[in-house]
Amino acid sequence: MKIGLAWMRCGAAVVALAAGLAAAHAGSLKIESWRNDDADIWNNTIIPTFNKHYPDIKVEFSATQPAEYNAALNAKLDGGTAGDLITCRPFDASLQLYQKHQLDGLDDLAGLANFPDVAKAAWSTDDGKVTFCMPMASVxxxxxxxxxxxxxxxxxxxxxxxxxxxxxxxxxxxxxxxxxxxxxxxxxxxxxxxxxxxxxxxxxxxxxxxxxxxxxxxxxxxxxxxxxxxxxxxxxxxxxxxxxxxxxxxxxxxxxxxxxxxxxxxxxxxxxxxxxxxxxxxxxxxxxxxxxxxxxxxHTDIGMGLNAASKNKEDAKKFLEWLSTPEFADLYANALPGFFPLSKAKVTIKDPLAADMLGWxxxxxxxxxxxxxxxxxxxxxxxxxxxxxxxxxxxxxxxxxxxxxxxxxxxxxxxxxxx
Structure with missing residues (x-):
């Protein structure tokens, strides 16, 4: 009886500890990015708009100098310290992360249907069977x-x-x-x-x-x-x-x-x-x-993927799905003029200089x-x-x-x- 009670208490403690660890990660996301000059827009415009839909998910935007991003990101991923959401370079650099099982495939996300194949190609395997980053913008x-x-x-x-x-x-x-x-x-x-x-x-x-x-x-x-x-x-x-x-x-x-x-x-x-x-x-x-x-x-320039080691994939997928919406396409294109939408959503570019370049x-x-x-x-x-x-x-x-x-x-x- 005493031994059984001890095991029950031990098991309850393990369950409680696991629940505590899960709770520590639930509702919190960290984005890795090279867009160090966009931090204010992410913190003051993009993330607050997302939080209107998901007020309980805390999102942190963490940027590295562009020239240092690839090396720094690889070190974080290898060391297990990278954020939940990974801002993706196009083609080979991100493909290598997927091949190393550091990015998850995203084909279970319905939002990918909002992008043409040419946009998804920058973040898909050579055979096109797996897409591992949600397309965001071209430059x-x-x-x-x-x-x-x-x-x-x-x-x-x-x-x-x-x-x-x-x-x-x-x-x-x-x-x-x-x-x-x-x-x-x-x-x-x-x-x-x-x-x-x-x-x-x-x-x-x-x-x-x-x-x-x-x-x-x-x-x-x-x-x-x-x-x-x-x-x-x-x-x-x-x-x-x-x-x-x-x-x-x-x-x-x-x-x-x-x-x-x-x-x-x-x-x-x-x-x-x-x-x-x-x-x-x-x-x-x-x-x-x-x-x-x-x-x-x-150039298909920027997408976002899911760190395969993330402890909060459920919330990360909610964020990625939101990136596929017309709301985000319009917000991003006009909050950051010069980053042009890749989705099928019709977006009116308000900045005349950006509209001029897009007209080319x-x-x-x-x-x-x-x-x-x-x-x-x-x-x-x-x-x-x-x-x-x-x-x-x-x-x-x-x-x-x-x-x-x-x-x-x-x-x-x-x-x-x-x-």
């Missing part, structure tokens, strides 16, 4: 410009690279503004705002991207070398000390009205809307000589960054390689030809195109 690359600066020199947005360089020469001669506002200290800007921004016009968007994957084209081909040659010509227009200029420095320089042209991602719109006191326009990447068809990097889809063909799908799965990491060589080319430390050769040689070390 578009191009150039933003200070309308006052263009007015001062009598310039209109350029349509060709020849017109682009003519404007740069006039801006430099005038001397009032830094013609091109970009630095190379962070490296990623040189590739993302430079190489992947103007490049699609040279390699013909999806045609070139798919040719790289199939092995029919290489980074040593003339179209890719031509992109680096163009980037090399930017250096004289980028201002003194651009080699030490970080992304935040570039944003600040443009916001203060001291620069004329900002090689941009649409994600920067909200930053400039908050800080800049002058009219801002935008134009798509100018066309190389002789070309008439334009291409834009319209009607005249230019869309593609994604050519380093993101399949080609970024090995070592050395292709994305980081493009950051490095693009920065070196602009710095004058590497020739365009050497850049193409280094990238292709390192890609050849591990990637063998399917025959």
């Amino acid at each position: 578009i690359h191009g150039f933003m410009y200070n309308e006052d600066a263009f007015k001062k020199i009598g310039a209109k947005p350029p349509k060709t690279m020849a017109e682009f360089h003519d404007i740069l020469d006039k801006l430099k001669k005038d001397g009032t503004y830094t013609p091109i506002d970009m630095g190379t200290a962070d490296q990623w800007e040189a590739a993302t705002m430079g190489f992947q921004n103007i490049g699609p016009n040279y390699w013909k968007g999806e045609t070139g991207r798919e040719a790289l994957i199939s092995g029919k084209e290489k980074y040593t081909d003339p179209d890719y070398i031509a992109v680096w040659k163009e980037l090399a010509t930017w250096a004289p227009y980028m201002g003194n000390g651009f080699q030490a200029q970080k992304s935040a420095d570039s944003q600040n320089l443009f916001s203060l009205g001291k620069a004329a042209i900002y090689p941009a991602g649409s994600w920067d719109i909200s930053t400039f809307r908050k800080d800049a006191q002058f009219p801002i326009g935008a134009f798509p990447p100018p066309l190389p000589a002789g070309d008439t068809e334009c291409y834009i990097s319209d 889809r009607a005249t230019c063909k869309s593609t994604i960054r050519n380093s993101y799908q399949i080609l970024n799965r090995g070592t050395p990491n292709l994305e980081n390689e493009l950051w490095n060589v693009s920065a070196q080319v602009i710095n004058g430390a590497m020739t365009p030809e050497a850049a193409g050769q280094q990238v292709q040689t390192d890609l050849d070390k591990w990637y063998k195109p399917a025959k």
